[in-house]
Amino acid sequence: MGISPIEYRPWKGQRTAQTLRFYVVARNVLMHKLRSKGVIVILVLGFLLVHAISLIMIVLLSHERLEGDDMNSYLGGGMFATFAMLLAAVVTSDLVSEDLSNNSFVLYFSRALRIRDYLAGKAGGALAVMSFLCLFPPIALAVVSMATQTGDDYLYSAGVLGKTALVGLLVTVFFVPFGLMMSSLTKRKSYAAIGTFMSFFVLTLVAEIFSEFAEEWRMISPLESLSFLFDWIYEGSLPYFVDGGALTLILTSFVIAPAVVVYIRIQRQEVGK
Amino acid sequence: MTARGYSADVIIQARALSKWYGQVIGLNNFDLEIKRGITGIVGPNGSGKSTFFKLILGLIKHNAGDIAVLGERPWGNASLHASIGFCPDYESLPADSTGREYLSLVGRLHAMNSTALAKRIKEVVELVEMGKALDRKTGGYSKGMKQRMKIAGALLHDPRLLILDEPLSGTDPLVRKDIIDLIKKLNREHGHDIVVSSHVLFEIERMTHDIALIYKGRAVASGDISAIRDLMNKHPHNIIVEGKGVTALAKMLLEQDYIVSVAYNNDRDSMTVQVSRPDDFFSNLPNLVDQSQCSVTKMYSLDDNLEAIFKYLVGR
Numbered sequence: 001m002g003i004s005p006i007e008y009r010p011w012k013g014q015r016t017a018q019t020l021r022f023y024v025v026a027r028n029v030l031m032h033k034l035r036s037k038g039v040i041v042i043l044v045l046g047f048l049l050v051h052a053i054s055l056i057m058i059v060l061l062s063h064e065r066l067e068g069d070d071m072n073s074y075l076g077g078g079m080f081a082t083f084a085m086l087l088a089a090v091v092t093s094d095l096v097s098e099d100l101s102n103n104s105f106v107l108y109f110s111r112a113l114r115i116r117d118y119l120a121g122k123a124g125g126a127l128a129v130m131s132f133l134c135l136f137p138p139i140a141l142a143v144v145s146m147a148t149q150t151g152d153d154y155l156y157s158a159g160v161l162g163k164t165a166l167v168g169l170l171v172t173v174f175f176v177p178f179g180l181m182m183s184s185l186t187k188r189k190s191y192a193a194i195g196t197f198m199s200f201f202v203l204t205l206v207a208e209i210f211s212e213f214a215e216e217w218r219m220i221s222p223l224e225s226l227s228f229l230f231d232w233i234y235e236g237s238l239p240y241f242v243d244g245g246a247l248t249l250i251l252t253s254f255v256i257a258p259a260v261v262v263y264i265r266i267q268r269q270e271v272g273k
Numbered sequence: 274m275t276a277r278g279y280s281a282d283v284i285i286q287a288r289a290l291s292k293w294y295g296q297v298i299g300l301n302n303f304d305l306e307i308k309r310g311i312t313g314i315v316g317p318n319g320s321g322k323s324t325f326f327k328l329i330l331g332l333i334k335h336n337a338g339d340i341a342v343l344g345e346r347p348w349g350n351a352s353l354h355a356s357i358g359f360c361p362d363y364e365s366l367p368a369d370s371t372g373r374e375y376l377s378l379v380g381r382l383h384a385m386n387s388t389a390l391a392k393r394i395k396e397v398v399e400l401v402e403m404g405k406a407l408d409r410k411t412g413g414y415s416k417g418m419k420q421r422m423k424i425a426g427a428l429l430h431d432p433r434l435l436i437l438d439e440p441l442s443g444t445d446p447l448v449r450k451d452i453i454d455l456i457k458k459l460n461r462e463h464g465h466d467i468v469v470s471s472h473v474l475f476e477i478e479r480m481t482h483d484i485a486l487i488y489k490g491r492a493v494a495s496g497d498i499s500a501i502r503d504l505m506n507k508h509p510h511n512i513i514v515e516g517k518g519v520t521a522l523a524k525m526l527l528e529q530d531y532i533v534s535v536a537y538n539n540d541r542d543s544m545t546v547q548v549s550r551p552d553d554f555f556s557n558l559p560n561l562v563d564q565s566q567c568s569v570t571k572m573y574s575l576d577d578n579l580e581a582i583f584k585y586l587v588g589r
Contacts, residue, residue, distance in 0.1 A: 104365050
């Protein structure tokens, strides 16, 4: 295994810093995930169980226009959010934990990539995968519904389509920061995946138990709070026990707090102060 | 970001540099000037070598003093990484990626496009002789293969400055010789300035005569290796050799005039060799291994001798 003399010509390309280098990380995550059997299985199951049935119903049943109520029952039934949660747990589980386990942070941070770029890349890749289940199918379904509607109130239908895009986007974003946080707390991706899923499951159980005493507790369940959010977006109203400000605060904290934790965790543990 | 007052010939300059982690001091009032060519950083484990490298790369921020790398301050200066290639001392390859995937990611992080990148990957893996293993998962690589792939990753964007942290650690003698030859070639034929660390002085000596000795966070000596070597040669040097059939090698070693003693450790697969002239030992070992038909899997020097020299240098 000796080093034999070869024709070696140094690379003469451009060596500038790249401002959108996080895109490279995101692309790498996306390509990696699209080859993962676990991710493909959840995407296929999710598409069949959540989207395909609704799609068939829309095509078969005559409808005058795209209705918010229909989209709310399709997306707010619990199955959609459950699959989104499951997919997020699988997609995000190894994003940081594998780098912790392999000491691969230096691969990124010794190459003109800052923590924010690294996290944006990892999150961007995960969001791209999530969008295959949470964003594009609902939009496609809404478009199909508009294309097959019998009435001519396309403006109203377009409004519902916009709301659907918003709902899809919010669900796509909602679970990823929490999953990244769990991934940054362990070197084992299985722990991260189970931790993400179980954290949401436990919150749902706690909400269930305490809602016997006060119904406001239902808001701490991620699935319930998403369901309330869908009501708010599609129907413009919330259940009597849900305060709009409190719901916004809870949903925002599910996204912002984990993102801050994972940033601090990487900065303190792997890069230095 | 450019640091003033540094000579063009100096690639790294640290002035009164200090870094501490809470109560632990990583570097303490550290002064060092590294010029072009190959420079060896030698120090026992925990002496501050890795901290120094992290500061060079701008991965951590210094608490006091000043550091300039290629005339620029590294902290918060991400664009400087375009001119530096880093090979860490620990395993840092993504285990579930192939060598090609790893190098592709590294290349894209350096803004290399696909056509140029594919060509460059081919060149670099030929240089480090990893062409056949390029499409295998890095998790299945041997220690030597991982070191080569890490060096390939550091080389890929053709940086002016290569930082190699313990590139020989854990490798067998033949791979060690190949990597030493590669490092020399990268400087001599391709013009890379190289800073290479080791806790074994004699490994560094085979690559360069310009060294800096680090001990307990301070640069205790720097310059030509010969003066340090004279000091070292007054003390026998202990080297552990492990592998299958080393008994035959032991017999051949005992016939050499630079061998003081050979002693088996817990079993007959491991022995401690005490040598008076380590350079002769390291030069002749590949031939002796070949002649004795043994299989050496691991070889490393003990720190104690080097530690004694460091204590002498710091006047303790």
